[in-house]
Amino acid sequence: MIYEAEWVLPITSSPLPQGAVLVEDEEIKDIGPAEQLKARYPEQKLKNFHHAILLPGFVNAHTHLEYSVFRGFMDNYEFGEWMLHFIRGRKLLASDDWVASALLGAMECVGSGITTVGDIMSHGTATLEAAGTFGIRTCAFAEVFGMDDANIPGVLRNLDGRLERFRAAATPLVRLGISPHAPYTVSGPLFRALMAYALGAGVSVATHLAESKEEVTFVRNGAGVLAHDFRELVGWDELMWMPTGASPVTYLQQWGVLSSNLLAAHCVQVSPEDIEVLKEHDVAIAHCPKSNAKLACGIAPVGDFLEAGLRVGIGTDSLASNNLLDMFGEMRVGLLLHRASRQSTEGLQAEQVLRMATLGGAEVLGLADQVGSLEPRKKADLIAVDMEYSHFSPIDDPVSALVYGANQEDVFFAMINGRVVYSKKLFPDLDVQEITSRAKQARAKLRSSRQAEESRTSAS
Ligand SMILES: [Zn+2]
Numbered sequence: 001m002i003y004e005a006e007w008v009l010p011i012t013s014s015p016l017p018q019g020a021v022l023v024e025d026e027e028i029k030d031i032g033p034a035e036q037l038k039a040r041y042p043e044q045k046l047k048n049f050h051h052a053i054l055l056p057g058f059v060n061a062h063t064h065l066e067y068s069v070f071r072g073f074m075d076n077y078e079f080g081e082w083m084l085h086f087i088r089g090r091k092l093l094a095s096d097d098w099v100a101s102a103l104l105g106a107m108e109c110v111g112s113g114i115t116t117v118g119d120i121m122s123h124g125t126a127t128l129e130a131a132g133t134f135g136i137r138t139c140a141f142a143e144v145f146g147m148d149d150a151n152i153p154g155v156l157r158n159l160d161g162r163l164e165r166f167r168a169a170a171t172p173l174v175r176l177g178i179s180p181h182a183p184y185t186v187s188g189p190l191f192r193a194l195m196a197y198a199l200g201a202g203v204s205v206a207t208h209l210a211e212s213k214e215e216v217t218f219v220r221n222g223a224g225v226l227a228h229d230f231r232e233l234v235g236w237d238e239l240m241w242m243p244t245g246a247s248p249v250t251y252l253q254q255w256g257v258l259s260s261n262l263l264a265a266h267c268v269q270v271s272p273e274d275i276e277v278l279k280e281h282d283v284a285i286a287h288c289p290k291s292n293a294k295l296a297c298g299i300a301p302v303g304d305f306l307e308a309g310l311r312v313g314i315g316t317d318s319l320a321s322n323n324l325l326d327m328f329g330e331m332r333v334g335l336l337l338h339r340a341s342r343q344s345t346e347g348l349q350a351e352q353v354l355r356m357a358t359l360g361g362a363e364v365l366g367l368a369d370q371v372g373s374l375e376p377r378k379k380a381d382l383i384a385v386d387m388e389y390s391h392f393s394p395i396d397d398p399v400s401a402l403v404y405g406a407n408q409e410d411v412f413f414a415m416i417n418g419r420v421v422y423s424k425k426l427f428p429d430l431d432v433q434e435i436t437s438r439a440k441q442a443r444a445k446l447r448s449s450r451q452a453e454e455s456r457t458s459a460s
Pocket of ligand 1: 318
């Protein structure tokens with residue numbers, strides 16, 4: 001089938017006015033001016049999207065689909081306090097709730113043009129079930145925590161078991177990886193053991209790094225909310241933690257765990273020296289501008305990352321720290337914060353931000369040979385954006401229009417691996433109402449627990 005639109009954005013080459021993409025089975029076979037493709041393949045059926053932009057599906061480089069029912073539940077907390085509320089909330093949900101939550105997140109991703117996610121999984125196979133239901137391409141990283149070094153063999157055995165279960169539950173569009181959570185929740189020796197494990201198993205690794213001031217204070221000085229309330233809450237208050245005097249980035253470097261097989265989300269609290277260290281080890285970065293801003297963590301120096309030659313993708317992070325899984329919003333906020341912080345329009349431009357949200361994400365997830373751009377022999381992951389709305393008028397530059405003006409609601413078509421998963425703003429064969437109502441039930445548990453807590457506090 002040939003898909004034609006007023007604009008086609010291949011990402012790796014200039015926008016094509018009145019362009020077309022030929023899809024056969026699960027692959028892109030050809031791309032070019034529509035007239036040329038129609039003449040070259042007269043036997044092919046044609047789907048003309050008319051006044052629309054056709055582009056590769058977004059690659060959301062860092063998210064947690066499981067946390068979707070937390071949307072708007074912790075809107076006004078800074079990172080440390082947010083983390084405490086989040087840990088308490090997590091304890092209230094059962095395995096069915098995590099599935100309901102992940103389904104809600106996967107639905108929003110596909111409906112907003114995200115066709116690949118780099119997802120961190122903590123709660124069984126919830127993400128894998130959601131990924132299977134929506135047919136979304138997924139790099140699924142099994143999350144690991146542990147500060148007790150006596151327990152490392154047990155943690156690795158447990159991981160073995162989880163990965164075996166995950167393999168059985170995964171569709172062919174899932175690639176498994178592992179995720180040591182962060183420097184303040186995974187000890188240096190365990191982090192090192194997990195990097196060696198990943199190498200042996202041939203899987204990639206994702207982590208959270210230098211996200212907040214609280215993390216810096218903990219790693220450097222052994223102090224702050226992560227040293228006290230947090231460790232007490234998760235039962236680590238008996239375990240020793242010595243101040244390291246190092247930044248989170250240099251701390252991980254000292255443990256020898258920085259490598260090109262590591263994808264680090266955030267990297268907000270980094271110095272120019274830290275950026276050099278990240279470059280030296282070719283660490284990939286998932287930039288999450290809205291989550292970082294919402295939790296008052298700061299603004300990651302994304303322009304410096306790109307100027308240093310680092311690989312950078314864009315992530316929404318989860319709905320526990322962001323209210324939308326909307327890559328248009330991430331692109332726009334990322335670009336605007338960059339300009340505001342530099343007080344300059346030099347550097348980052350719309351084309352680069354769009355590249356980060358597509359091919360950049362594919363690069364940091366190790367999928368650039370398959371997705372992220374519209375090129376022959378790549379997998380057919382593509383989306384269409386409707387330009388009929390007034391915020392697209394008038395339009396000269398489709399890239400600029402997308403980055404500065406488009407929203408997730410403008411996506412009306414998504415294809416993943418050659419299969420149409422979203423069309424005319426509908427999910428074929430899926431009961432959207434059922435998914436939403438299951439998620440609301442899970443959310444009710446969080447809400448009732450908060451109300452009980454509030455009435456206890458006001459009574460005392
Ligand atoms: Zn995260």
